[in-house]
Amino acid sequence: MAVEQLALTVLMGILLVAVAGLVSRMVDWRSYTPLGGASAIGGSGYGGGHAEKPAGIVRWFTTVDHKDIGILYGIYALVAFFWGGAAVLLMRAELAAPGFDIMEAAFYNSLLTSHGITMLFLFGTPIIAAFSNYFIPLLIGADDMAFPRINAIAFWLLPPGAILIWAGFFTAPLGLGIDPAQTSWTMYTPLSAEQANAGVDLMLLGLHLTGVSATMGAINFIATIFTERGDDVNWANLDIFSWTILTQSALILFAFPLLGSALIMLLLDRNFATTFFAVEGGSPILWQHLFWFFGHPEVYILVLPPMGLVSWILPKFSGRKLFGFKFVVYSTLAIGVLSFGVWAHHMFSTGMDPRIRASFMAVSLAIAIPSAVKTFNWITTMWNGRLRLTAPMLFCIGFISNFVIGGITGVFLAAIPVDLVLHDTYYVVGHFHYIVMGMIAFAGMGALYYWFPIVTGRMYQRTLAKWHFWLSMIGTNITFFAFLVLGYLGMPRRYATYQFDGAIAPLAQVTTLHQISTVGAFIIGIGQVVWAWNMVQSWYEGPEVEDADPWNLKDDGMFGREFQWFEAQKLAADGGEEEVATDGGGVRPDGGYRRAVRRVDDE
Amino acid sequence: MDETTSDDPPPRPWDEEEPREIEEDGPTRVSAWPLVVALGLTVSEVGVFMGVYPLAVGGLVLFVASVAGITHEAGYTRRPWRLAGALGVVLVAAGVWMVSTQVPLAVDPVVTAVERADGIVLRGVSVVGAGVVSVVGAAIVSAMGDGTNDTFPA
Amino acid sequence: MVSEPDAKTFDRETLLDLVVNAIPLGIILFFILVFALVNPFGSDPVNTAIQFSIMIVTGLALLVLTYVSGKAVSEAEDELEEQGLELSEEAGADGTAETTAPAETEDDTA
Numbered sequence: 050m051a052v053e054q055l056a057l058t059v060l061m062g063i064l065l066v067a068v069a070g071l072v073s074r075m076v077d078w079r080s081y082t083p084l085g086g087a088s089a090i091g092g093s094g095y096g097g098g099h100a101e102k103p104a105g106i107v108r109w110f111t112t113v114d115h116k117d118i119g120i121l122y123g124i125y126a127l128v129a130f131f132w133g134g135a136a137v138l139l140m141r142a143e144l145a146a147p148g149f150d151i152m153e154a155a156f157y158n159s160l161l162t163s164h165g166i167t168m169l170f171l172f173g174t175p176i177i178a179a180f181s182n183y184f185i186p187l188l189i190g191a192d193d194m195a196f197p198r199i200n201a202i203a204f205w206l207l208p209p210g211a212i213l214i215w216a217g218f219f220t221a222p223l224g225l226g227i228d229p230a231q232t233s234w235t236m237y238t239p240l241s242a243e244q245a246n247a248g249v250d251l252m253l254l255g256l257h258l259t260g261v262s263a264t265m266g267a268i269n270f271i272a273t274i275f276t277e278r279g280d281d282v283n284w285a286n287l288d289i290f291s292w293t294i295l296t297q298s299a300l301i302l303f304a305f306p307l308l309g310s311a312l313i314m315l316l317l318d319r320n321f322a323t324t325f326f327a328v329e330g331g332s333p334i335l336w337q338h339l340f341w342f343f344g345h346p347e348v349y350i351l352v353l354p355p356m357g358l359v360s361w362i363l364p365k366f367s368g369r370k371l372f373g374f375k376f377v378v379y380s381t382l383a384i385g386v387l388s389f390g391v392w393a394h395h396m397f398s399t400g401m402d403p404r405i406r407a408s409f410m411a412v413s414l415a416i417a418i419p420s421a422v423k424t425f426n427w428i429t430t431m432w433n434g435r436l437r438l439t440a441p442m443l444f445c446i447g448f449i450s451n452f453v454i455g456g457i458t459g460v461f462l463a464a465i466p467v468d469l470v471l472h473d474t475y476y477v478v479g480h481f482h483y484i485v486m487g488m489i490a491f492a493g494m495g496a497l498y499y500w501f502p503i504v505t506g507r508m509y510q511r512t513l514a515k516w517h518f519w520l521s522m523i524g525t526n527i528t529f530f531a532f533l534v535l536g537y538l539g540m541p542r543r544y545a546t547y548q549f550d551g552a553i554a555p556l557a558q559v560t561t562l563h564q565i566s567t568v569g570a571f572i573i574g575i576g577q578v579v580w581a582w583n584m585v586q587s588w589y590e591g592p593e594v595e596d597a598d599p600w601n602l603k604d605d606g607m608f609g610r611e612f613q614w615f616e617a618q619k620l621a622a623d624g625g626e627e628e629v630a631t632d633g634g635g636v637r638p639d640g641g642y643r644r645a646v647r648r649v650d651d652e
Numbered sequence: 653m654d655e656t657t658s659d660d661p662p663p664r665p666w667d668e669e670e671p672r673e674i675e676e677d678g679p680t681r682v683s684a685w686p687l688v689v690a691l692g693l694t695v696s697e698v699g700v701f702m703g704v705y706p707l708a709v710g711g712l713v714l715f716v717a718s719v720a721g722i723t724h725e726a727g728y729t730r731r732p733w734r735l736a737g738a739l740g741v742v743l744v745a746a747g748v749w750m751v752s753t754q755v756p757l758a759v760d761p762v763v764t765a766v767e768r769a770d771g772i773v774l775r776g777v778s779v780v781g782a783g784v785v786s787v788v789g790a791a792i793v794s795a796m797g798d799g800t801n802d803t804f805p806a
Numbered sequence: 807m808v809s810e811p812d813a814k815t816f817d818r819e820t821l822l823d824l825v826v827n828a829i830p831l832g833i834i835l836f837f838i839l840v841f842a843l844v845n846p847f848g849s850d851p852v853n854t855a856i857q858f859s860i861m862i863v864t865g866l867a868l869l870v871l872t873y874v875s876g877k878a879v880s881e882a883e884d885e886l887e888e889q890g891l892e893l894s895e896e897a898g899a900d901g902t903a904e905t906t907a908p909a910e911t912e913d914d915t916a
């Protein structure tokens with residue numbers, strides 16, 4: 050013990066010295082930076098002159114530029130996506146046959162927990178933050194986020210958060226007795242309070258950090274959208290993506306601090322013998338209430354911005370403006386409010402008072418309306434439109450199609466009698482995967498393709514993108530439709546095996562359906578490999594976009610503000626070069642523009 | 653506003669009100685502090701909660717220093733070391749409070765509690781320790797400065 | 807901010823837009839009535855109070871937010887109209903921007 054502490058002290062000392070050294074180097078470098086951008090009055094912006102942003106890796110560790118931070122969020126989210134995807138492919142492999150074949154129950158449970166938490170907190174939230182950081186300031190005509198440094202802090206809390214959440218997987222082989230958590234993403238007590246494993250504490254701490262990060266980001270977005278709008282943007286012409294991010298941020302502001310508090314209560318229960326969630330104390334059900342009071346808004350925190358992305362992108366390839374724009378705005382706000390009145394639909398079978406349960410059913414049915422309204426708006430937007438089936442558009446259409454199934458299954462589950470039958474079966478898993486994979490991931494992919502030219506200055510490979518779409522779409526529907534059927538057959542969720550008594554469920558059919566969904570999962574996996582290849586290769590070698598309007602949006606009067614910004618950058622880059630040549634100083638911060646477009650070459 | 657086409661921030665109000673050499677010369681879209689703040693928060697959370705005292709002390713000191721640094725850099729304070737000292741005092745108070753929830757605040761009971769490795773008392777002591785290090789460190793550094801070095805004005 | 811001394815806060819069109827949130831409100835109202843009339847589980851001070859407050863509080867919150875946001879948006883619309891500008895998500899307030907180059911758009915507003 051003493052030795053350990055000593056070693057740690059030394060380590061800590063080294064860390065402190067390293068940090069001090071790093072920072073002082075940074076400060077030195079800052080003070081000695083020549084006034085490279087004397088010409089660039091009004092800000093020494095985006096690499097404005099190479100002197101102003103450090104080169105190489107240091108730039109990424111020190112940036113407070115919203116676009117750079119957006120890229121960092123994106124890369125982070127995609128790393129997490131592959132971690133969570135790898136975990137689930139192992140699980141699906143295990144489930145291809147009824148018995149224990151390739152892993153033990155403990156490892157399956159660890160993967161299950163890691164998959165859920167990773168996908169929701171480390172992929173879902175950050176991939177949305179990637180788009181909002183990069184594009185909200187451009188869409189509302191702001192110079193940057195309201196608090197650029199807080200923005201950077203919010204991002205940098207995430208990597209340590211992920212390391213803590215995944216810690217058990219790294220430390221388990223070392224034999225320290227710190228194993229991955231097996232709590233599932235809902236962390237239900239008493240199970241989570243009683244698992245004596247420091248890995249659970251580390252995961253809870255990591256989650257807490259990601260919650261702090263999300264809250265900081267939300268405050269920043271609210272401040273930005275309220276106060277940093279350009280002169281020509283007000284509530285009447287604020288774009289739909291910004292509306293959804295505003296609503297999402299409000300939800301985060303109310304939901305995440307509550308999760309943080311509940312996590313700390315759980316940590317106290319685990320380590321300091323408090324009894325918040327003990328049977329003889331606050332009761333395990335208290336955890337469920339607190340968790341779902343956060344948890345249901347969380348699902349809308351995850352889905353509203355993707356809905357905004359689709360509402361923004363879909364019209365671009367339909368040749369028509371979004372049908373009923375205001376409907377979409379108001380129904381977004383409605384979802385935001387109502388999502389706080391439905392949490393106990395996750396707890397219908399906990400034996401709560403039937404009167405209260407009925408109320409939660411009522412509000413849950415009401416919340417389905419604003420969701421359905423959007424679906425009809427999207428369909429009507431496409432109706433008689435001039436559709437162009439580009440990759441982003443395909444993902445938008447897939448999104449709508451998946452939402453129809455995901456949403457309707459949700460409404461079924463919101464009806465108490467149906468839920469009592471289907472609760473804790475694969476049906477629930479099918480419901481929310483249609484939404485989280487079928488919508489959130491799809492909208493994210495669509496937006497990645499749509500904005501790829503802006504971010505990289507290059508075009509992706511269209512054929513590969515179509516392959517990616519079709520593999521994802523077919524894989525998703527195979528996998529998760531099989532889940533729905535499995536649920537009807539009574540297959541309970543969260544098990545590594547399914548060796549039923551034939552009287553309970555038809556084992557043969559269940560096995561077949563599991564195999565089908567394993568196949569589907571691997572199809573999705575192959576699709577994502579295609580996509581990863583496409584992204585990386587196109588980023589380095591894709592054809593440069595010559596024109597600031599790669600989607601021909603001007604033809605339809607759909608040239609959005611972010612592409613207008615892109616065009617301005619390109620114009621300035623071309624024009625700027627001449628000016629530099631003529632008057633040597635240049636009146637524009639041209640270096641930045643060139644950089645924005647040709648970042649790939651520079652690095 | 654001919655700069656609307658650019659993505660450069662206009663000078664923030666505090667950039668103008670409080671002219672400081674670094675801020676004017678240096679890049680405005682770069683800061684080394686956010687990463688350190690995040691690191692400090694993480695390490696101190698893990699250290700305090702898991703009862704790994706070296707991490708607790710180091711993390712809290714790092715956190716205090718970086719908060720002082722970033723608020724200074726953003727122009728919210730002219731005297732980061734004073735802020736660091738003040739945060740150190742807050743830590744001492746918080747640590748003393750933690751100890752006081754377990755044992756009476758006198759030398760003997762605290763020493764015995766530390767000897768029998770009472771988790772909460774030890775955590776409290778480590779927080780006090782971090783506070784003391786911060787206060788002392790801030791005092792030393794600001795004493796070393798002659799008041800003219802604007803990089804780290806006392 | 808205040809546009810017209812008009813007694814009506816919302817014009818016809820805005821009201822039409824707000825109808826979208828009247829539907830969930832109607833559903834909640836419907837259930838409030840149903841649960842008040844049909845009461846198979848009997849009444850109990852605490853549970854019945856919770857039962858109704860879940861619906862009433864959520865409904866009221868929706869009503870308030872719809873009102874506030876509808877007001878903000880319609881005032882913003884009036885503002886744009888006063889400046890003779892068009893509403894467009896894409897082009898900012900500048901009605902011409904749909905086909906012209908953004909550089910010009912920016913100049914107009916500068």
Ligand code: HEM
Pocket residue numbers: 235347348349351352394395413414416417420455456457459460462463464468471472473477480481484485
């Ligand atoms: C149309 C509106 C929706 C309704 C009425 C609805 C209803 C429900 C209900 C009643 C359950 C509980 C099922 C059970 O455990 O027995 C449930 C579970 C779930 N829903 Fe939805 N849902 C809707 C939309 C969404 C959306 C948009 C998302 C995600 C972005 C989502 C994500 C989830 C998740 C993650 C679970 C499972 C939580 C768990 O137990 O692990 N739902 N939904």
Ligand SMILES: [Cu+2]
Pocket residue numbers: 344345348391392394395
């Ligand atoms: Cu829910």
